[in-house]
Amino acid sequence: MNAWFARNLLYRPAALLRGEPTFRLLRRYRVSQWWEPEELAAYQSAALARLLHYAVRRVPYYRDFAASAEFSSQNLCAEDLSRFPVITKAELVQAGKRLLAWRPPGTTSWKTTGGSTGVPVRLRKNRYATAAEQAASWRCYEWYGIRPGDRAARFWGTPQSTRTRLRYRAIDAVLNRARFSAFAFQESDLAHYFERLSQDPPVWVYGYVSMLTQFARYCLEEKQPLAALGVQAVVTTSEVLSESDRDLLRKAFGAPVYNEYGCGEVGAVLYECERGSLHLMAENLFVELFPDPTPEEPAGVRLVVTDLHNRALPLLRYDLADRAVPAPPCACGRALPAFSRIFGRAYDFVVCSDGTRYHGEFFLYALEAARDRGLAFEQAQFVQLEPDLLKLRIVPAPGYRLEHGRWIAERIQAKSGGRVLVRVEETEAIERERSGKIRLIVALPRPQATTSSHSEATGRNSEA
Numbered sequence: 136m137n138a139w140f141a142r143n144l145l146y147r148p149a150a151l152l153r154g155e156p157t158f159r160l161l162r163r164y165r166v167s168q169w170w171e172p173e174e175l176a177a178y179q180s181a182a183l184a185r186l187l188h189y190a191v192r193r194v195p196y197y198r199d200f201a202a203s204a205e206f207s208s209q210n211l212c213a214e215d216l217s218r219f220p221v222i223t224k225a226e227l228v229q230a231g232k233r234l235l236a237w238r239p240p241g242t243t244s245w246k247t248t249g250g251s252t253g254v255p256v257r258l259r260k261n262r263y264a265t266a267a268e269q270a271a272s273w274r275c276y277e278w279y280g281i282r283p284g285d286r287a288a289r290f291w292g293t294p295q296s297t298r299t300r301l302r303y304r305a306i307d308a309v310l311n312r313a314r315f316s317a318f319a320f321q322e323s324d325l326a327h328y329f330e331r332l333s334q335d336p337p338v339w340v341y342g343y344v345s346m347l348t349q350f351a352r353y354c355l356e357e358k359q360p361l362a363a364l365g366v367q368a369v370v371t372t373s374e375v376l377s378e379s380d381r382d383l384l385r386k387a388f389g390a391p392v393y394n395e396y397g398c399g400e401v402g403a404v405l406y407e408c409e410r411g412s413l414h415l416m417a418e419n420l421f422v423e424l425f426p427d428p429t430p431e432e433p434a435g436v437r438l439v440v441t442d443l444h445n446r447a448l449p450l451l452r453y454d455l456a457d458r459a460v461p462a463p464p465c466a467c468g469r470a471l472p473a474f475s476r477i478f479g480r481a482y483d484f485v486v487c488s489d490g491t492r493y494h495g496e497f498f499l500y501a502l503e504a505a506r507d508r509g510l511a512f513e514q515a516q517f518v519q520l521e522p523d524l525l526k527l528r529i530v531p532a533p534g535y536r537l538e539h540g541r542w543i544a545e546r547i548q549a550k551s552g553g554r555v556l557v558r559v560e561e562t563e564a565i566e567r568e569r570s571g572k573i574r575l576i577v578a579l580p581r582p583q584a585t586t587s588s589h590s591e592a593t594g595r596n597s598e599a
């Protein structure tokens with residue numbers, strides 16, 4: 136479909152009908168990304184003050200909190216945010232209706248975020264907040280040369296029920312995107328996917344890392360000329376993107392690869408810019424960085440965010456349970472706070488018996504090192520059997536030998552100082568989650584106190 140047609144005659148009117156000022160906010164966010172830091176700080180302070188005032192007056196959870204902490208709802212300012220409690224995913228679920236605002240402005244819609252932790256969260260959003268989320272995403276896609284309405288190929292899960300499937304089909308049509316299902320990924324499906332892409336080449340490709348890499352590997356092996364399709368950018372999301380994955384995708388698609396990080400609860404959080412920094416969507420989110428007292432590998436700070444726009448279910452100080460490494464101001468010149476990396480995507484870490492925490496990245500390093508040495512495997516997953524014992528499930532590639540798996544196991548044992556033991560098991564395939572994602576780490580269930588900091592913070596799958 137023609138991009139202009141899709142943008143102006145489908146997406147724009149659809150957004151207007153839904154009461155979502157996506158395009159107006161997009162125009163604003165194109166400008167605000169170049170604000171001076173002081174201007175951004177002033178904007179955030181004003182937005183925070185309005186939000187706190189609103190939350191204390193309209194939301195039972197915060198009204199009761201303010202009452203019990205004995206502070207007045209009058210003259211609340213941005214600095215008062217630190218007096219409010221940090222809220223974890225478990226607490227969000229537990230608080231339920233008490234977090235819903237009384238008579239929020241405009242229409243609202245419900246959003247269900249995925250449940251790789253077994254706890255799906257239902258969240259209410261007002262349309263303005265939804266639009267703000269989308270506008271921030273489009274602003275960043277523009278960094279990659281992508282505009283609303285440009286033809287997209289989306290490698291994603293497909294909904295199970297017919298009704299939802301039809302609804303997503305309509306959304307896909309309006310957004311001019313073709314969907315490639317995570318649940319049909321046999322070789323014959325991949326051949327068919329390549330054919331579909333050739334017939335209607337996308338401007339950009341979006342999806343889970345595990346799906347895109349599998350497809351890319353297939354195209355390289357079968358000598359399917361994927362790079363000849365003229366894709367402008369590949370945007371990955373929801374799963375950890377390793378450097379070797381990035382290289383593979385760049386080579387197969389013949390296009391730059393950018394990483395997105397977000398979550399169903401607050402939407403887009405970080406986007407990689409052309410200089411490689413991960414920028415915070417600071418017009419929508421205020422972020423606080425918390426040091427983490429627990430020993431862990433690798434080290435970083437905890438991200439706690441406040442959604443500045445959601446008036447249907449105001450989320451103050453929401454613990455994303457992910458870790459990031461803050462970076463100095465980016466050479467691209469944008470004032471949006473920068474990070475050099477994001478890891479420990481919430482669900483993928485294991486806690487050993489002595490409390491040491493190992494994030495997904497720690498295990499990913501070992502897999503990377505294995506690939507660098509030419510060890511032959513397709514996919515791998517770590518399942519925690521006991522606090523200090525993991526099972527490495529490995530899908531062999533041609534040329535795989537027993538030593539290959541053993542090498543990874545030994546490396547992890549060595550790097551953890553003997554703390555983590557790894558048993559290797561070969562398998563034909565690794566199952567996907569209901570959302571379509573593949574988990575790198577399947578950890579033992581943790582007691583409430585720790586699982587609470589354990590949110591499904593990566594998938595933005597609720598949005599189809």
Ligand SMILES: [Zn+2]
Nearest residue numbers: 408412465467
């Ligand atoms: Zn930058």
